[in-house]
Amino acid sequence: MTKYIFVTGGVLSSLGKGITSSSIATLLKHSGLNVGILKIDPYINVDPGTMSPLEHGEVFVTYDGAETDLDIGHYERFLNVDFSFKNNFTTGQVYLSVIDRERKGGYLGKTIQVIPHIVDEIKHRIKLAGEGKDILVVELGGTVGDIEGLPFLEAMREMKHEYGINRIISMHVTLIPLIRAAGELKTKPTQHSVQELRRIGITPQIIITRSEKEIPTELKNKLAMSCDVDYDCVIGAQDAKSIYQMPINFLKEGVLVPIARFLKLPELKPDMKAWDLLVKQILAPQQEVNIAFVGKYLNLKESYKSLIEALIHAGANLDTQVNIQWIDSEELEKNEEMLQKLKYVNGILVPGGFGERGIEGKMKAIQFAREQGIVFFGICLGMQLAILEFCRNVLGIKEANSMEFNPNTHEAVIYLIENFINQSGEKQIRTHTSPMGGTMRLGEYECTLKEGSKLQKAYKNQKLIKERHRHRYEANPKYQAMLEKKGMMISGKCNGLIEAIELKNHPWFVAVQFHPEFTSRLQAPNLAILEFIKQALYAKSYK
Known part of the structure; x- marks a missing residue:
């Protein structure tokens, strides 16, 4: 009843x-x-x-x-x-x-x-x-x-x-x-x-x-x-x-x-x-941390609603005010002074998104975080761009690109999920066909974490986690050996797909293909985002 x-x-x-x-x-x-x-x-x-x-x-x-x-x-x-x-x-x-x-x-x-x-x-x-x-x-x-x-x-x-x-x-x-x-x-x-x-x-x-x-x-x-x-x-x-x-x-x-x-x-x-x-710790926190949020929908922040709330959840549970510094990725492409401002933040976040606009600015921020040892977290597109930036500037593959930005690229470091399924013969990947004809990964998928990785530590040493996805493009496993040889660890996988990466010789540089913000709650913050804020706090205290 x-x-x-x-x-x-x-x-x-x-x-x-x-x-x-x-x-x-x-x-x-x-x-x-x-x-x-x-x-x-x-x-x-x-x-x-x-x-x-x-x-x-x-x-x-x-x-x-x-x-x-x-x-x-x-x-x-x-x-x-x-x-x-x-x-x-x-x-x-x-x-x-x-x-x-x-x-x-x-x-x-x-x-x-x-x-x-x-x-x-x-x-x-x-x-x-x-x-x-x-x-x-x-x-x-x-x-x-x-x-x-x-x-x-x-x-x-x-x-x-x-x-x-x-x-x-x-x-x-x-x-x-x-x-x-x-x-x-x-x-x-x-x-x-x-x-x-x-x-x-x-x-x-x-x-x-x-x-x-x-x-x-x-x-x-x-x-x-x-x-x-x-x-x-x-x-x-x-x-x-x-x-x-x-x-x-x-x-x-x-x-x-x-x-x-x-x-x-x-x-x-x-x-x-x-x-x-928790509410009292949101309203009157004991400490604060500054996070650069590098996005392209800054005129309508509702586009990042879950991620903004997830940062609040992490802050509340750590008794910390998370100060978001909004960085327009398009402005970052043409303004060198704005890039230098990233020296003064405690962490850099590159969220998900669609389309080519503002991509070069996001990669500049990722390169800056990698080279300057700044705590970094990339989500969905943020992970794909972290791989692209590494391929171009560390592996020396200058033509490295995503099929989202150039469908005819000869170095498809990021490609459509259909390419992965067709080339690997993998039948375990659930996909959805959007009304506009594209194949997407939508909803919850399992991710196997690499033993000893920073991401596994963030998830309290769990071997298997479940997180939600919303995307069409995947990291091409063809480049995995080259990435790992130069210091990029593949720290999460799902039926052969690359789900997470991190850098070995960096204080904390982690990126994930999934959207951890979708599972974050006030009384149960997402563990990856919680760890990102913890690491940013540690970096602040170390400075």
Whole structure:
């Protein structure tokens, strides 16, 4: 008998529905409940896999290879749980499923309509995500009033009608704007947003008020009266220094009291001591470290959301402030002075990415880290570029290149995964075909670590680890012997594929093909990223 909490948004988008949903789910989990969480995206794209980072931000990858909304990353980071394709669906997936079934005669010749067929498919997917859970938190993307959200709101209304008020509650996240000229917080937009919900048959029981500053009790009471909710059901959510404060803030606001009342649950008493300690170490750390983040999507840092959060997790667990110095790789290509600034950082990070833009700048940073003995960590494309830089400047293979940048290169140090499969005959590699025709490695794969390597030490001497991937290009094993002869160790492999490299005669120079940031959580930081920050701290103290 799964119970459901539906989270909607009003007035405008980007209010933090994902953080709200994650925070509520975290409190419920720490109260001993089995909690699931689901993100519904009203856009017509089937998934964000083919969307530009500038359009959508980061594409988060689940262990089973689903390309999902970045809010799924928040869910995993807060709840310390691996989610799957069941925890995110889009309008595109719903319509694709219904149309495919209709083409196969699954509806026995009936006229297919939004109601009931589209709405029934939505309800089916919601119930599937909630199977076996005490509570499922369901976040609806977008804003109430958006035409594309109407079928999902209808599904919410029908489920409440089917299951009754003791199994389903509606939580509405809305903006209380501060009019600075008048110095006043205004409730009218929230009243109109709630009226729009009630017009289509949904009455929210709890209102989450997003604001720049604390909302006074008299204003909360006014909202409760005008929106027809109980006085203890207007919950303040003012801006915080860290998103990880929000579960603690919601607990102080008393959000669990009405949730327990409406869903007929016993008194909820979450144990948040360990969480609270980590939050305090985020807000007031005892030490700091400077990391140069060499990327090309710096005008939209949401493209690196999981990696930024992973650095925060590592810092929190080491009681350290990780200061990110953003370095535009394109600027690095033409500005020698910027390159010299890297002397003053404690570590250099080159993340993943697609395309040729900014590549030479990233390789300059990698060469600088290698030659100057600066702690270095490369991820995905960062590993491929570390190998390319080594081939060109140490092995003397000046034409060394990636087929991503030059499909006709005669020195394909980095090539398509199809080339590896065709040349090696390896049948153990799982691949996915993208809608645009490319073959990719997506999701979780095993990686065997080399005995005695720095990476194995980072993973507490485990021989076999599991990490997530999202890429099309691989390091060509043809060059492995030459790399190793000159001091580059292959420290991780997967069925013959090169998964990780490191330099023997360097304080700490490690790069991996996988994306360790996808498995990092506040209470369980990724061990490779944690070790990177540890080594940067050591390098700082040594200086």
